[in-house]
Amino acid sequence: MNPLITARGITKHFGATKALDGVDLDINAGEVHVLLGENGAGKSTLVKVLAGIHGHDAGTIEGHASLAVIHQELALVPELSVAENLFLNRLPRRYGFVDRAEMRRRAPKLLERVGLNVDPNAKVRDLGIAQQQMIEIARALDKNAGVLILDEPTAVLTETETDRLLEIMAQLRDNGVGLVFITHHLDEIQRIADRITILRDGRSVGVLGPRATTQHMIELMVGRPIEEQYPRAQQRPGQPLLRIENLTKRGVFENISIEVHAGEVVGIAGLVGAGRTEVARAAFGVDGYDHGTVAVDGKPLPRHNVQAAIKAGLGLVPEDRKGQGLVLTATVGQNLELVTLDDRDEERLHDIAGKLRIKGRVEQPVKELSGGNQQKVVIGKWLLADPKVLILDEPTRGVDVGAKVEIYELINRMTAQGRAVLLVSSDLPEVIGMSDRVVVMAHGRVAGELSKGATQDQVMALAVQEISA
């Protein structure tokens, strides 16, 4: 059978950076072709070349299929409604004006297809990032293209949504659509891949079949095996460093009490909408709350005051790197030093950048970095500040397996030095593997706490719990 799209010898430079170096790729009908590679390996660049967003310096692309692409960075208009975003560019029209009735009729069907339960008239800005991602997916599906490319769609999704997406992808494959799928979650690859092309430093270093083992994939992409995926080195807990007591924000979360001791990593697990991010933001002073207290190292923090929180020794790596984490117009170095402007330390800055293996130069604009490397910059900024307590909200989103381990090692180092970490994560193996205790939230409350060695099933059982009392 002829491939839908054949790319041969694709080469692409950005200035002196060789992002792609003679890459071949076939996209076949009825096949899920996974692209795997470290952060900055060139996956997104390849996608953008295929989509015609970037030109290429050498190589050929042949094909006749229509193309729909879900890019790594969300491309929604925050001020428009869900429905308007779904049909952006192709708004149904009547007498030359937008046909709102038609839009209202079609939008729910599309949303249902991806299993998204939101009001089509809601503004996209008011939705969570996972829901926004599902809207992107719905929009791409509506194009009924012959080839669908998905660049890390599951990075911001939880289990349930990911399951749904993989189901939809399997359906499309059975209908003869050619799919390209990028993800850093190796378990997803094993569930759906028909073929795996592995990129390293812009070169294709191997094509594997559906039965490839994780070790094999890792060795090819990282160049060495990874012994321990979650290398948590537990410490004997010291005095409490972060104490959240009866924190309540009406309608959002209620009576949240969490304590994190020196040397500890405490995880917060839960479904999207359980209120985890909201608690983290309130504790850090980004948002206000109705009652309760937050204390760092015994000192109570004033409400709604980020500066005071930072001064007391608290830090927060936010979940949305583009919206809240990064100044995209600034360089890597300027972003890294943002929290520590008052006592700048060039040497430590380079040290952290090196430890995180940020692929990019310190004086390079951060928007030129690959998604995973941008994420590392957000984390690096806070590691540089070295707070007593660091709250990490989905810290390894879009980060490759190798770099994840580096981040975990840095977490270990923090706790070994008597710091404390509160880890909010939708990645169950991560939150279980790296936390000394896991607090599970459901519907804005603490549903329970599990000690080290809990299983995914135990966490999920608490997370889906209905509040009866």
Added chain:
Amino acid sequence: MTTISIRKYSPKKYLAENGALAGLVILALVIAIMQPAFLNAQNLLNVGVQAAVIAIMAFGMTFVVVAGGIDLSVGSIAALAAMVGALTAGPIGLVVGALCGLVNGALISYGKLPPFIATLAMLSVARGLTLVFSEGQPHETDAMVTFLGSNLAPMVPLPLLLMLAFFGITGLILTRTNLGRRMYAIGGNEEAAKLSGIDVRRQKLWIYALSGLFAAAAGLVLAGRLGSAGPQAAAGYELDAIAAVVIGGASLSGGVGRATGTLVGALVLAVLRNGLNLLQVPPFWQQVVIGVVIALAALLDSLRRR
């Protein structure tokens, strides 16, 4: 992979990265060819002096634009400061300008007004106060203010030196101070700046105060040159200041802008005005040409960024 590489200096690349500078060079060449008198030393000095007022104002505007805002009140503040300076003493004019800026900053950060609205209101208030204080009459400036507009020595006009001094100060603030670093962060992503512990509201207070102070300085230099402060002085200068900043490559959506760019932007406007006069283009047409050049400069810059 995190290595610091030293970028090699190449004039060609430098020009390519600075669309405005390339534009300035081309513009000067064209005018010089059509009217060689342009290159006359005295004329070039005049261009510098003409650029000075707008440039000083535009440097203050650069802070605001880099931080993602806009300041429409700088022309009025310049006039008010000059008038107060003429009626009392120069330094008091500077203080008044900074205070007007502080009020702008307070309205924007604590009153949560959009910068456009807050500074539009100040544009009217400051101009009104100028008229009230002056009773509609121009007032002579004292020796100190007049000195600002004079020549230090033959061929050494003080306004030109002041422009260079403000240029240096602006560059230092933008690149070497925490306030400058924070301007870029706030303009690039206010939310991220906030979450990094930057007191965005307090910073904005200082940023608008600086703009007010620079506008006041520009107003005093203008009055010094003319020997008097007029009630309608510097009317519409805010638009030239904004144009200079934007021609210089700053982005009105914030986070981008440099002192060198703004200096070049101000020079482009001054060279153009001077050249059009030398070429005896009628004043009505001059306006048309200036508008076209502003659009071209911005276009050049946006093409370069693609």
